[in-house]
Amino acid sequence: MAKILDRIHVIEGIGKPDSPLNVFLIEEKGGQLTLVDTGLPGFSPKILEYLQRNGFKPEQIRRILVTHCHRDHVGSLKAMIDATKAKSISHWLEAAFIAQNPVYDGPPGSPPNWDPVRVDEVVKDGDELDVLGGVEVLHTPGHTPGHISFYSKELGILFIGDLLFNKDNKLILTPPEYTQHTQSAVISARRVVKLQFEHLLTYHGPPIVGGARQKVEALVSKL
Numbered sequence: 001m002a003k004i005l006d007r008i009h010v011i012e013g014i015g016k017p018d019s020p021l022n023v024f025l026i027e028e029k030g031g032q033l034t035l036v037d038t039g040l041p042g043f044s045p046k047i048l049e050y051l052q053r054n055g056f057k058p059e060q061i062r063r064i065l066v067t068h069c070h071r072d073h074v075g076s077l078k079a080m081i082d083a084t085k086a087k088s089i090s091h092w093l094e095a096a097f098i099a100q101n102p103v104y105d106g107p108p109g110s111p112p113n114w115d116p117v118r119v120d121e122v123v124k125d126g127d128e129l130d131v132l133g134g135v136e137v138l139h140t141p142g143h144t145p146g147h148i149s150f151y152s153k154e155l156g157i158l159f160i161g162d163l164l165f166n167k168d169n170k171l172i173l174t175p176p177e178y179t180q181h182t183q184s185a186v187i188s189a190r191r192v193v194k195l196q197f198e199h200l201l202t203y204h205g206p207p208i209v210g211g212a213r214q215k216v217e218a219l220v221s222k223l
């Protein structure tokens with residue numbers, strides 16, 4: 001898929017061809033890069049290959065934002081930190097699960113088989129990060145307890161993590177089999193629909209570029 005918005009890429013080749021995982025790469029001012037999530041274990045070579053193909057160097061990645069502790073998001077976190085020396089950032093609650101201290105016991109139930117990472121910077125709801133000129137951290141629990149989304153009001157972009165899936169081009173709430181507490185996810189969805197945004201960057205299913213808020217509104221009205 002590659003470049004989907006002015007400064008945002010989707011790394012190609014992460015996940016299965018019929019169900020790709022959207023690892024986002026953000027071009028910051030001054031030549032720095034930010035990565036949002038990292039894919040399953042073993043995907044760092046794909047990410048590094050994408051960087052090389054597009055004329056970027058691994059050390060340009062200065063931050064890795066982590067939406068939550070699931071294996072398909074943190075699987076290559078340690079490998080990407082080793083390759084880039086980037087700073088990792090997650091919600092304070094999720095940081096403990098990413099470090100496997102304690103081991104996460106929520107769905108989907110498989111053992112947490114990724115390399116544990118001590119996250120460098122923990123954030124909370126309402127914090128501002130120097131990404132895309134300024135994004136707000138939104139605590140959007142439900143899928144996992146410390147799941148976060150990132151919101152650029154100025155650019156109308158919402159990185160939604162796994163709160164919403166764009167499954168087969170149909171927007172749905174996080175599926176129950178992967179979800180720690182569905183009612184909390186409903187409340188999180190009600191919260192984000194109040195924001196002004198145009199683009200919804202989903203991890204599962206194609207990101208929605210343009211007209212996204214109306215689609216979220218239609219979904220939330222039925223929850």
Ligand SMILES: [Zn+2]
Binds near residue numbers: 162178
């Ligand atoms: Zn997940």
